Amino acid sequence: MLALVKTIRFETDDVISIELNPLGASPLPPFGAGDHIDLKLPNGLTKSYSLMNNPTESGRYVLGILKDPQSRGGSKWLHEQLRVGMHLEISAPSNNFPLQENAKHTLLIAGGIGVTPIIAMAHRLKALKASFEIIYAAKSKRSAPFQEAISSFGVPVHWHFDDEASGPPDLHPLIQERVQKAACSRDECQLYACGPEPMLNAFLNACKDLSLKNANIERFKPVEVLASAQIKRAYTVVLKKSNKTIEVTPEMSLLQALRHHDIEVDTSCEEGVCGACETRVLSGEPEHLDCVLSDQEREKNTVMMVCVSGCKSERLELDL
C-alpha cells in the first residue's frame, strides 16, 4: 500500500522521525505495541522500522530512523532523499516483539534508537494502567532521541549516558534492583530490550544469571556471526504444497534454491531479521541462522526463516 509522508523532523543530529498518513480515504491498518512495517524504497531496498506512536492512533504511523554510517542505501536514502509529500510503499504492520499485557510488572529497556518500539509499548502499558518502568541508555544525552516522549509517561525512568558514566550501563544490578523492588517472582516480571547488539547480549546474560524467564528482545540487524555463516552442505528439500523435490548444493542458499525452482516465498529483509519468510517445517532439522526465533522456538523446529537458515539433516520437508 502507499502512504503519504506528512512530516519529517530532526530529533537529534542523526535521527529523524517520519509521520506517514493514509493516501486516500482508507485508513491505515491498525497496529499493536512492538509492531514494525517495511518501507519499500524507490532504490529497491526494503527496510523494517518499528512503529513508535500510540497504537490507538488510527490515522498515522510514526517511525524514528537513525542514519546508519554503514547504510547500504536504506537509512541514508531516507535521511537524504525523502521529502514531505512523497508517497512511500509500505507493508501492513507485523510483530516479532509482542507485548504481554497481563504482567505484574514490566521493565522496558531501550538503547539509543532502540527506544522506538519501547515508546509504543509504554503507550499501551500506560493505557492499561499497568505497572512498568523504563531504563534508557544512549551514548550521550545529545544523541538520545525522544527523551521527552519517555519522560511523558510519568513512570520511573533510569537514564544512562555513556559519556557521563564512562561506559555502557551494567544491566545486571539495574535489572536486579528493579525486579526486587517490584516484588514480583521471576515469572511475573516481563522484560523487553531493544538496542545495539552488545546491550542485548548483556541484557540476555543478566536475565539468565538472575533466572528471569521472560526476557524479550528485538534486534535491528542479524547477529554478525549468524549473518556471515554459510551452509556448506548439500541436502534435499521436499516441498509439500508444490509437490516438488529440490536439491540444495553447498554453493547456494535455501532461498536461492527455492527461487531457482520458481517457488514463491514472501521475503523482506532477507537477513533473518524481519520474520517475513517464516515457513512451516514438516520434517527434518533446520539450521536456524535467523534472529527472529527464540531459543524455545528453535528447539521445536516447527518453523524456520528460509532466507538465511539451512538444514542440519539430509532432508527437509517444508510447507511450501
Ligand code: FES
Ligand atoms: S525475509 Fe526477513 S527474516 Fe527472512
